[in-house]
Amino acid sequence: MRRCTEMTDDLVSIVEVGPRDGLQNEKRLISTEDKVKLIEMLSDAGFKRIEATAFVSPKWVPQMADHEAVMATVKQKPGTAYSVLVPNAKGANAAIEHGADEIALFSSASETFSRKNTNCSIAEGFARFEEILALARDHDVPVRGYISCAVNCPYEGHIDPNNVAHIARKLFAMGCHEIAVADTIGTASPGDVDTMLGTLLEELPSGVIACHFHDTYGKALDNVDVGLRRGIRVFDSAAGGLGGCPYAPGAAGNLASGVLVRHLKARGFSVDVDVDRVALAEDFAMKLTA
Numbered sequence: 001m002r003r004c005t006e007m008t009d010d011l012v013s014i015v016e017v018g019p020r021d022g023l024q025n026e027k028r029l030i031s032t033e034d035k036v037k038l039i040e041m042l043s044d045a046g047f048k049r050i051e052a053t054a055f056v057s058p059k060w061v062p063q064m065a066d067h068e069a070v071m072a073t074v075k076q077k078p079g080t081a082y083s084v085l086v087p088n089a090k091g092a093n094a095a096i097e098h099g100a101d102e103i104a105l106f107s108s109a110s111e112t113f114s115r116k117n118t119n120c121s122i123a124e125g126f127a128r129f130e131e132i133l134a135l136a137r138d139h140d141v142p143v144r145g146y147i148s149c150a151v152n153c154p155y156e157g158h159i160d161p162n163n164v165a166h167i168a169r170k171l172f173a174m175g176c177h178e179i180a181v182a183d184t185i186g187t188a189s190p191g192d193v194d195t196m197l198g199t200l201l202e203e204l205p206s207g208v209i210a211c212h213f214h215d216t217y218g219k220a221l222d223n224v225d226v227g228l229r230r231g232i233r234v235f236d237s238a239a240g241g242l243g244g245c246p247y248a249p250g251a252a253g254n255l256a257s258g259v260l261v262r263h264l265k266a267r268g269f270s271v272d273v274d275v276d277r278v279a280l281a282e283d284f285a286m287k288l289t290a
Ligand code: HMG
Pocket: 021, 024, 054, 055, 056, 057, 058, 059, 060, 061, 086, 087, 088, 090, 091, 092, 106, 117, 118, 119, 146, 147, 148, 149, 182, 183, 184, 185, 212, 244, 245, 246, 247
């Protein structure tokens, strides 16, 4: 399957998940116009991969109910990939029809979280992924696979890294071009992240792994450093550090994009975004949710 990120040693790629992960948990309904404006500000800032929305059930996540309108309205910038989160074939079909450049499916290393978030077991989720991947293959759309609760789960506590490695290997073998391991509730310590990545990297090369850190206890940047030392070069972040998951109690914001960009640049990595424009997008994102 096609890849979305070119890899070199000092180039770090950011997946901007603010319009989806940042906004999905907001109680006040944000207008489609404002969501589209945020996406366009992020593409103007230079982000080349933006998770624009989620084609999930509007009953489960009302904030993402305008997914079709968002995709139909956003002015797509050439060279930017607009990705869409989907839980099943229904979502994948509609996302492809509405011009998604990439699809993101989501599994979990915690059985309880899988049921709370998608109303099915991890194994049942894999049957859905087969369908999603078949559709994506037919349309030549690359697929990212998330693994939630890759370190800790709000229901089950600490997660065995071998579970994460097992699911990652399966997702990759099925055709996901990239596996994003997520600290869903932002409680992972750098030591735990290092252990998890160490186990994972026995199964898969660092070039196919991305890290998705929430920042509940201010450890996300330390965890990014662990990822960098392990050779990971793709990280997720959200404008203004917005975020949370409606089915993960305690999940606070994602790592903020501006914080991540400044951190990476200070460490000598090349990140192809304009920091001033990132700041403008972050101001706008924070006003939307104030
Ligand atoms: P269910 O209720 O078991 O499914 O939900 P169902 O098949 O019985 O369908 C229920 C209704 O939803 C039906 O409508 C379907 O048509 C509709 P009705 O007949 O009642 O009017 N439906 C859909 N509508 C739009 N798009 C779809 C879709 N599928 C069904 N794709 C389901 C199962 C998976 C659909 C539901 O549980 C769901 O949508 N879950 C999504 C939850 C979610 O989005 N969570 C947040 C994102 S994951 C996350 O934040 C973690 C991440 O950031 C990484 C990390 O930090 O860990 C990625």
